[in-house]
Amino acid sequence: xxxxxxxxxxIFATGNEGKMREIRMIMADLGMEIQSMKEAGIDIxxxxxxxxxxxxxxxxxxxxAQEVKRRGEKAIVLADDSGLEVDYLNKEPGIYSxxxxxxxxxxxxxxxxxxxxxxxxxxxxxTARFVCVIxxxxxxxKRFSRRATVEGRIGYEEKxxxxxxxxxxxxxxxxxxYSAELSHEEKNKISHRGKALQAVKEVIRExxxx
Numbered sequence: 001x002x003x004x005x006x007x008x009x010x011i012f013a014t015g016n017e018g019k020m021r022e023i024r025m026i027m028a029d030l031g032m033e034i035q036s037m038k039e040a041g042i043d044i045x046x047x048x049x050x051x052x053x054x055x056x057x058x059x060x061x062x063x064x065a066q067e068v069k070r071r072g073e074k075a076i077v078l079a080d081d082s083g084l085e086v087d088y089l090n091k092e093p094g095i096y097s098x099x100x101x102x103x104x105x106x107x108x109x110x111x112x113x114x115x116x117x118x119x120x121x122x123x124x125x126x127t128a129r130f131v132c133v134i135x136x137x138x139x140x141x142k143r144f145s146r147r148a149t150v151e152g153r154i155g156y157e158e159k160x161x162x163x164x165x166x167x168x169x170x171x172x173x174x175x176x177x178y179s180a181e182l183s184h185e186e187k188n189k190i191s192h193r194g195k196a197l198q199a200v201k202e203v204i205r206e207x208x209x210x
Contacts, residue, residue, distance in 0.1 A: 008032045008033070009033045009034075009074070009075040009076070010030075010034045010035070010076050010078060010204075011035050011037065011040045011064060011077050011078070012035070012036055012037075012078045012080075013046075013060040013078065014036060014080070015037055016164075018163075018164040019080070019193070021184070022188055022191075022197075023193075023197060025184065025185075025188055026197045026198065026201070027197060027201055030201060040068075042064060042067055042068075044063065044064075046059065046060050046063045046064075050081075050095070051095075052095065053082065053083065053132075053133040053147070054081075054145055056095060056133075057080055057081040057134060057135035058079070058137075058143065058145060060135070061079035061136060061137045064079065064137075065077040065137035068139075069139070075139070076138055077136065078135070078200065079134070079135050080133065080193065080196070081132075082097070082130065082132035082133070082192060082193060083095055083096070083097030083098070083131055084128060084130055084131075084165075084170070085128060085129050085130075085131060086114060086126075086128045087127045088125050088127075088154075089114070089118075093110075097166070101113060107164070107165050107166065107168075108158070111168060114166075114169060115154065115155075115169060118154055126155075127151070127152075128154050129150060129151045129152065130149065130150045130152075130170065130191065130192040130193075132147070132148050132149075132193045132196040133147045134193075134197060136204070144203060146196050146199035146200050146203070147196065148195035148196035148199065149192050150172075150190060150191055150192045152170050152171050152173065152179070153170075153173065154169055154171065155169050155170070155171040155178055159177075159178040160177070160178045160179065160181035162180050162183060162184060163179050163180030163182070163187065164180075166179075167187075168180040175190075179191070
């Protein structure tokens with residue numbers, strides 16, 4: 001079903017400015033207003049109690065969509081759940097990536113902890129991946145999600161100034177550098193979030209008849 005042109009605002013369920021910068025760059029050619037929760041004036045507590053990236057992303061998107069509907073507004077609501085899976089650590093921190101070692105713990109400390117836990121582990125056993133699932137909820141209730149990953153391995157130190165979160169310890173053998181050493185444009189082309197956003201963008205184009 002082709003969606004109404006009135007429904008061309010996107011609200012992304014995050015307050016993370018790093019994410020919003022990436023989202024706006026990738027989604028810019030849709031020609032749609034893109035707001036964060038804060039910019040949309042939405043401040044609600046969401047309990048992310050899902051058992052997978054897909055479940056948590058949809059929990060967030062559905063909760064924001066319900067609030068948008070309650071306010072009598074129209075918007076496409078997007079939410080992501082993303083994280084780092086380190087194979088040697090049984091895919092930790094996984095869905096708990098943002099809350100790993102506590103929500104208020106700096107990523108410098110989190111990254112140092114992961115590197116420490118891999119002390120003495122050879123390159124071939126340091127495999128890891130970034131996972132991103134983006135869920136979408138339209139005003140008519142239609143829902144969908146898209147998953148994307150990027151493979152790499154955990155480095156031995158933090159490197160790079162362009163990323164955030166776990167980017168400084170995520171080494172990309174194919175590119176010979178760390179994720180945080182990529183330019184924003186390069187990262188958006190190959191990152192888990194970039195690829196998931198591109199997939200979501202295509203669905204939105206189809207739904208809106210763009």
